[in-house]
Amino acid sequence: MSDTPRIQERKQRPTAGRIATYLGAFTIAFWILFPIWFMFSMAFTTREEVRSFPKSVFPFTPFSTDTMEFFLGVDGVMSGLINSIIVAVITVVLSTVISAPAGYAISRYIFPGRDLFRLGVLAVRAFPVVVLSIPLAVLFIRANLFDNILSVALMHTILTLPTTILVISSVFASVPYELEEAGQVFGASPWQSFRHIVLPLVIPGIAAASVLTFVLSWNEVFAASVLTLENRTLPALLLNQLSQSGPAYQFAGGFFLMIPSLIFMFVIRKYLFNMWGQVSK
Numbered sequence: 001m002s003d004t005p006r007i008q009e010r011k012q013r014p015t016a017g018r019i020a021t022y023l024g025a026f027t028i029a030f031w032i033l034f035p036i037w038f039m040f041s042m043a044f045t046t047r048e049e050v051r052s053f054p055k056s057v058f059p060f061t062p063f064s065t066d067t068m069e070f071f072l073g074v075d076g077v078m079s080g081l082i083n084s085i086i087v088a089v090i091t092v093v094l095s096t097v098i099s100a101p102a103g104y105a106i107s108r109y110i111f112p113g114r115d116l117f118r119l120g121v122l123a124v125r126a127f128p129v130v131v132l133s134i135p136l137a138v139l140f141i142r143a144n145l146f147d148n149i150l151s152v153a154l155m156h157t158i159l160t161l162p163t164t165i166l167v168i169s170s171v172f173a174s175v176p177y178e179l180e181e182a183g184q185v186f187g188a189s190p191w192q193s194f195r196h197i198v199l200p201l202v203i204p205g206i207a208a209a210s211v212l213t214f215v216l217s218w219n220e221v222f223a224a225s226v227l228t229l230e231n232r233t234l235p236a237l238l239l240n241q242l243s244q245s246g247p248a249y250q251f252a253g254g255f256f257l258m259i260p261s262l263i264f265m266f267v268i269r270k271y272l273f274n275m276w277g278q279v280s281k
Contacts, residue, residue: 043071044063045066046062067252071252071256076232084234084235087152091153091217096213098161098165099161099165103164103170103172106165108172124161125162129223132159132223133223133227159220170205175201221239
């Protein structure tokens with residue numbers, strides 16, 4: 001009986017391997033989070049503090065919205081922000097409308113060319129963006145769609161469709177087909193079985209795929225730079241102006257572009273974990 005507490009104490013005592021794992025995880029987390037935190041602290045302080053050197057040890061010293069107000073007041077930023085939101089929303093709608101039936105078909109039906117279709121979907125991502133952007137720019141010029149946010153939205157839809165299709169197909173695959181069959185056994189039509197049984201279960205996953213599509217469209221910069229001159233999205237505008245701007249503009253712009261990604265990571269995280277077979281509490 002006296003050996004039992006010693007055994008439990010030995011099991012609870014951290015081993016060298018566990019300590020090394022914790023240190024490695026902490027190092028990776030610090031490596032990723034510190035630049036984000038530093039950019040956040042520089043975006044919410046005065047412009048004088050941003051230009052000063054050395055920087056203060058304590059962030060937000062002093063706390064101020066002066067840098068962000070300066071960034072939002074620069075000519076073209078608000079119009080670029082509106083263009084980015086419009087392009088991302090159009091991309092989400094088109095990508096979801098196309099990906100939902102495609103993902104359902106891939107996950108539920110076995111048809112000739114199914115594997116070839118999957119390979120074709122992935123093959124789109126194998127092409128560099130420049131290979132797709134230049135020919136499409138010529139096509140949009142001939143169709144009088146060049147320098148138009150609709151052309152950028154169509155291009156972003158092409159770029160995000162492979163990811164959205166694969167994510168939504170995995171969402172549908174996670175719902176057993178036996179549930180649909182059970183609904184039909186009890187008298188429901190295939191559409192009623194899908195609408196009342198499957199759809200409520202996959203809506204969170206589709207929402208996660210939609211937010212992922214929004215983030216991909218929001219962060220895309222090369223195609224937007226090639227297809228626009230005046231009606232640029234915010235990332236394309238920043239890319240064109242960063243080399244000629246000061247540190248206050250760069251810090252505020254960089255943090256502003258990270259906001260959708262941060263929201264995606266913290267809000268939609270559990271849905272993606274569930275799709276990959278992990279349970280998030």
